[in-house]
Amino acid sequence: METLLEIRDLTKMFDLHHLGKQIRAISHVDIQLKEGEFVGITGKSGSGKSTILKCIYGTYRIQQGSIWYHSKTLGRINLAEATDRELLYLRKHEIGYVSQFLNVMPRTTARQLVKQAILEMGDDCELAEKETEKILAHFELDRELWDSYPTTFSGGEKLRLNIARAMVKKPRLLLLDEPTASLDYDSKMKVKELIEQLMKEGTTMLGIFHDLEFMNHLCDHEYNMQNGSFSHSTNFTTP
Numbered sequence: 001m002e003t004l005l006e007i008r009d010l011t012k013m014f015d016l017h018h019l020g021k022q023i024r025a026i027s028h029v030d031i032q033l034k035e036g037e038f039v040g041i042t043g044k045s046g047s048g049k050s051t052i053l054k055c056i057y058g059t060y061r062i063q064q065g066s067i068w069y070h071s072k073t074l075g076r077i078n079l080a081e082a083t084d085r086e087l088l089y090l091r092k093h094e095i096g097y098v099s100q101f102l103n104v105m106p107r108t109t110a111r112q113l114v115k116q117a118i119l120e121m122g123d124d125c126e127l128a129e130k131e132t133e134k135i136l137a138h139f140e141l142d143r144e145l146w147d148s149y150p151t152t153f154s155g156g157e158k159l160r161l162n163i164a165r166a167m168v169k170k171p172r173l174l175l176l177d178e179p180t181a182s183l184d185y186d187s188k189m190k191v192k193e194l195i196e197q198l199m200k201e202g203t204t205m206l207g208i209f210h211d212l213e214f215m216n217h218l219c220d221h222e223y224n225m226q227n228g229s230f231s232h233s234t235n236f237t238t239p
């Protein structure tokens with residue numbers, strides 16, 4: 001299997017201007033993800049898990065290290081040095097990010113939100129419409145909500161829509177930042193089903209989940225974070 005993502009010596013500091021000091025959120029982190037793998041990150045609250053995903057996605061710029069990603073279109077690219085245009089391209093076509101929070105454009109319906117995500121991948125309009133309805137139904141989003149604005153949705157409805165929008169794009173690399181945090185059991189199982197389906201289709205995933213049992217049954221490899229560095233890792237695929 002080819003390496004899809006290789007992180008070397010990743011260090012991220014934050015300036016706390018009001019306190020006149022810097023904090024080190026992550027230090028010297030190395031991660032390797034092969035194509036089709038599902039890798040999990042565990043660790044206490046504040047240990048730096050989300051920061052890693054946000055550095056990969058380009059939300060945070062880093063002070064030290066490299067994040068090599070093997071893009072289908074752009075070739076081997078260091079995401080830490082990618083231009084805004086390159087990052088935007090990759091977010092649209094190759095790298096997905098799901099968190100427990102839904103950021104939406106105002107006055108965009110649930111249906112438009114999901115359909116737009118599919119159209120960005122180059123599918124035609126009729127197919128996009130069909131896929132949209134399929135995924136909204138899969139996540140049991142009430143039909144009456146499909147043409148409503150998500151700003152009025154409940155927390156769980158927003159979450160299910162958020163996951164639907166990211167998963168329907170079938171990105172090559174999917175970053176999952178506790179997407180199931182406040183979902184009920186049935187909704188979590190729906191997410192699990194889709195994750196398993198994406199795994200079969202070859203999507204590579206790096207995920208943080210609070211529910212360790214949920215994650216352990218899915219992932220090939222797990223890294224445990226402590227105070228910004230990996231304390232140990234477990235490989236579930238080696239006998």
Ligand SMILES: Nc1ncnc2c1ncn2[C@@H]1O[C@H](COP(=O)(O)OP(=O)(O)OP(=O)(O)O)[C@@H](O)[C@H]1O
Nearest residue numbers: 014015024025043044045046047048049050051052
């Ligand atoms: N934008 C920011 N500005 C300043 N400090 C930040 C910022 N983002 C994260 N931090 C700090 O970096 C550290 C790691 O945060 P991070 O969110 O990565 O932890 P986490 O392991 O994902 O936590 P949790 O499980 O609670 O979500 C924390 O001390 C946090 O306060």
